[in-house]
Amino acid sequence: MLEEAEEIGRRARRARLRLGMAQADLAVALGKSQGWVSKMERGLIEIDRVGLLNRLASELHIHPNDLIGRPYNSSPGENQWQVAASSILRELRRYDLTPVFAGTPRPARQLWQETTRLHRLRDAAANVAIMEVLPDLLREARALAEVCTGHEREEAFAIYAVCCKFAHTAAHALGHPELVAMSCERAAWSARLSGDPVMPAVADWMRVWDMWATADWEDATTLSYKAIRSVQEGYDQGEPLAVRAWGSLQLRAAVSAARGNRRSEAEDRIAHAKAAADRLAEYVGPPVYDRHSLTFSPGNVQIHAISVALEMRDQRRALAIHRRTSPELIASLPSSRRGHHHMELARAWLWDGSRDAALAELEKAERIAPQLIRNHPIARSTLRSIVYAERASTREKLRRMSDRFHLDG
Structure with a gap:
């Protein structure tokens, strides 16, 4: 696993050369410097955002899985x-x-x-x-x-x-x-x-997710809005399944906008999703079976707000949202969403300079949803970053102690 960053860089370089693309051209397409591309290809930079990973793969005209080597190698039983x-x-x-x-x-x-x-x-x-x-x-x-x-x-x-x-x-x-x-x-x-009447919108919800793989943020947002309009009447009438789908699609639109660097739009969509969650909480009537399997709730809105902040590389905002979020709200979420949430928090703490807190969150995520976390490229990227940083820190401590002991004298 510790060699994955280098291998990702090598795959990116091979794909770039196959297209006859210069590092400078790839850098311009990504909004990065040529030095960044050079370091990435040498495995010295972690691709630590899904949006960035997908955009890099899109510019290289390959699937993100081809870039990160997924499915990951594992035992015959796990395969x-x-x-x-x-x-x-x-x-x-x-x-x-x-x-x-x-x-x-x-x-x-x-x-x-x-x-x-x-x-x-x-x-x-x-x-x-x-x-x-x-x-x-x-x-x-x-x-x-x-x-x-x-x-x-x-x-x-x-x-x-x-x-x-x-x-x-x-x-x-x-x-x-x-x-x-x-x-x-x-x-x-x-x-x-x-x-x-809601099922076609659910299918569009799936299509939006697929558009992320090719970094088609604009199309993903447009499709989200189309699907939202298709269930608008049911939402206005307060039909629980339509409200759930409407809110879930707002979250899809928020993530799409965040990855497209449209901050205000992303925040507006999160606000719409919160309104839908409030409306769902106000529902009075017989229990409604979630036949579409959309895990929409106030807790899910909150963890999406954190994800959106991180996609815009604003870890301080992500951590501030986390501090304002009730632990009971997170605890009410299914393991799959809680595991993903703690994985996101690990990334936020790492970017904020606290490796211990990052590792604690990553360990918590793995305990909650081991299969999900071990197979997630962002979890693996976060863990590699922690390991590399710990190695560098240890080397620096040893160098200083060696100097004090005059071991090179």
Whole structure:
């Protein structure tokens, strides 16, 4: 892992040379100096923001995963998720063919109950387990759509779309770009057939995430606004699922704007998301099942506000927001979001000059969501930065002590 920065730099250099691009040209495209590019290619600079990583990959016309070597090398046992990923891809490729399913598919209400297991796995950041569950559930949902009509058929397509969303989330976390892209396409297809007025906006929410990989910040923002308009009527009427989707899309728009260096717009979108969270908290009525699996809540808004500040490299603002945030609000979040939050705090503390606090947050993140954190490029970048800094500090202490002892005399 300690050699990853050097390898990332070498991959960037090879990609740049393959395009016949000078360091100075890449520097101009990134808004950096030629010296920065030179140091990055030698592994002397950490790519410590997702927005910067994605923009670098975009300028080099490669996928971010190709730049950082993801999926990361691990043991054969840890790589078994790729077998399940292949099975999911097979199901998604044959989406318009007669399903291969033995027996009679269960009714939609029972299949929705199966998705509650996926919600729990998602909240625990158990992405490998999600991969293992999905092939059979996708196959059965598609089989149900084939044999039913009317509302039951629409519900089968809604379940299929939600399964695609789970595949999309797990594939992003584990680093499988082909599955990411195909899950997004199939979610859009099945959302249109679902009869669910919110589901197409959820599919757009997924597409925005994919646009980040190619640093298409403007398109990501535009698509977010389009999706927001599609659920605006439901939001205005206070429909809980529409409010949840509207707020989640505002957070997508905020991150997109922050990565595009549009601070005021990013902050405006966070404010809109807070208003949606307040509205959701005021809802009075029977419990509403979050069938779209959007983890939208006041706590989620707060941790996105911190992420937005960090994307604009404003760690002091990020830490100030953190200090104002109730610990109970963070504790109410699922493990996947809490793990990501503490990973972000580690980065904030590191940039603020406190390696001890950064390491403590990173350790906390790993305890909460180990699979997510160990596979996240920013967590790995943060840990490398801490290790390098500790090594340099130790070398300096030894040099000074050696001078006092006159060991070179």
